[in-house]
Amino acid sequence: MYIGSNAITRLIDDTSGRLRVAYVACATKLPEMSEPERDVVEFVLTTDVYSEREDLEPDDLPSIYRTVFWENGTIERPLVPTVEATREATGVDDPWDTVSGLMFTSHDDFSEEIKLTDREMAEEWLGKRIELEEILENPTLASIFEDDFDEVSYKRAREQVRPARADRAWIDSLLEEYFAEEEEEEMLDLVDIRAPEEVDMRLDDLVLTEDQEGEINKLVKAIEHRDYLARIGLREIGKLLFVGPPGTGKTSVARALAHELDLPFVEVKLSMITSQYLGETAKNVEKTFEVARRLSPCILFMDEFDFVAKTRASDEHAAIKRAVNTLLKSIDEISLIQDDVLLIGATNHPDQLDAAAWRRFDEIVNFPKPDVGMRADILRVVTRDMEIEDYDPEELAEMTEGLTGSDLRLVLREAVLNALTEERTTLTQDDLVDAVANFEERDNLKNLDMIEGDHDALVAGGTPSADGGHDHEGHDHSHSED
Ligand SMILES: Nc1ncnc2c1ncn2[C@@H]1O[C@H](COP(=O)(O)OP(=O)(O)O)[C@@H](O)[C@H]1O
Ligand SMILES: [Mg+2]
Incomplete structure (x- = not known):
């Protein structure tokens, strides 16, 4: 029996009418023969x-x-x-x-x-x-x-x-301490904190390159032996930058690490620095790092890191610049060895990073588009629980040059939904082949549609499907701003 009815729900009714729900799943298992007394x-x-x-x-x-x-x-x-x-x-x-x-x-x-x-x-x-x-x-x-x-x-x-x-409850109590009621909404836009229990991504579900595996292993060891590293004075460790096109698993790996290492996951959404509450943003960036320190050991994940470089280069609002400078200073001051905070940055646009941004990281981890072997492995992983007749992941991998892990998931989703419309829960290899063809067609249309306002697609050139612009989460801001 699970204490499901006891799960704790925290509702924050924010002004935009959206309802935010922070939910603690109480997976604590009671003995089968629970006795109230x-x-x-x-x-x-x-x-x-x-x-x-x-x-x-x-x-x-x-x-x-x-x-x-x-x-x-x-x-x-x-x-x-x-x-x-x-x-x-x-x-x-x-x-x-x-x-x-x-x-x-x-x-x-x-x-x-x-x-x-x-x-x-x-x-x-x-x-x-x-x-x-x-x-x-x-x-x-x-x-x-x-x-x-x-x-x-x-x-x-x-x-x-x-x-x-x-504990989610502990994290919530920390946040309440640091961010007063009025500031909470603003802060929640900037940072998203998950307890390891709430992270649903597993390293097992991800197909990694050898290089990525090597980096992860080093990291796990470094965290295990951080007392030793502190003793010998080795500090240049624990700041990683994940670099690669959208959909190649950067966010997923960072989250899976949180689960693997049982560390809370603090995600800072850099694009939110441009939110309307500019005056307070620098202060909130500072508080976020303070929260990460209090939560430590934890992972601090910063997506869209290229945002930093762009802001420095352009003549943005002074408050934004201040917030970004605070951010860079905070990054400099935080450390795995001293504060037990593992910092991971991610960017889809390494070309936009300046030297000042690069030098803040000890290690760059490359997230390339998967090669044919990796694509076959990814297909195997995402179909693990599916029934597929005549399944030949290698054949599909050959057909999907240029597709990312995220694209492959979408292909699978398409095939599954199509089969469901015919009341089938068993797929065939043909379903998957069709779904690949459909995906490429749709992708071409999407890219044609974008070309007008999208220099990236033209510059990155070649066929539109090879431009690396399969951003299905819509976090790619270069398209609207360039
Ligand atoms: N190498 C991979 N192995 C397994 N799944 C992957 C891989 N790369 C991407 N995916 C899947 O694609 C989706 C998007 O990945 P994500 O981590 O958000 O990419 P990114 O942060 O690089 O844009 C996730 O559901 C993820 O599981
Ligand atoms: Mg991502």
Whole structure:
């Protein structure tokens, strides 16, 4: 059973009438035979122990309990198990009714707090009923039961429990602390923060070049051994620039890394620096870096990095220039070794970057359009869960020169939807061949349409389908501004 009904939803009704929903999926699994009485006692006992033991930290609480207590980026002692808090943490509707018959519980009518009148008795009672697995999901409990059960160890429980910095609730409480109500909307436009649990991209789903794999491995090692790197004074690490045409997996790799390394993912949308709230932008850039530092270790991802160079070159509004300068200064000051912040920039237009922008990165990772072998691999990955008769990814790969991973996904999507219109969920190789032909046709039309206002397409030349302009996310600003 999942505590689905307990999922926490935060709604921010912004002025444009859009509804922003920050959603915490509570994937915390309850034991199959959940017993309300036991769950409530576990929670109350845990808060009791935690409140008393100063040596315990937020990481010692199950994440669902932490969710209840985060405030301003901290969990303050004492933890008070009010009826409401207990309900939220356990999913039990009437927590006090559930445990009122036990010898060792009481209830304060005024504070609505559930209390233990005899902690030892509570421990004994719970020790007889709780499953080992459950103790191992609760380091605070494990610390008191460690001596009673051979299989229980505090250390093991700590390894199992998700680190506190990965909690959406913690991230939200940090943001509330840094960005006051009025500023929040503006800030949310500029930065998007995801807990690793909310990142749905996996490295397994991505086909990487050898070079990319090498860089990722280096990075993983560097993060693992950052104390050593700090000791020997090696600081020039942890600032990467991903370079390549749209749709080649830059954003996906950055996100997958967040999941792989269990790090929060902070995405700064540089184009948003030009938003209407210019006066505040430089300040918000600073705050964003401050948030990244507080969230650390984390990944700070800056898409559309070419924006920086363009702004420096042109005679933009002074406030924009100020914001960009603040940004560059902040990048200089942040570091993987000192602040535990991994910085990844991405750009579709490396040609527009000036020396000042380049030199801020330690490593450039190239994201080329996939070659024939990679295209076949990408096709295999994206069709992993599909049924396809006479499937021949190599043949399709031969036919799709110039297409990116993103294009290939669109081809597949087209084929699947077409088959569905015929009530088929099994595809054939012919469906895919047709979808490739359709894609190229559509792509030609799209590019013809754009050529009028689009010098890139002409300059980058050759056939329109080879111009690298398959930007299906619409983040490519060069077309409108050049
Ligand atoms: N090498 C790849 N392997 C698997 N999927 C890819 C690859 N490159 C791109 N994709 C897919 O294409 C889509 C767009 O990729 P994205 O990461 O947004 O590209 P970029 O940030 O470079 O524009 C994603 O759904 C991604 O999974
Ligand atoms: Mg991208």
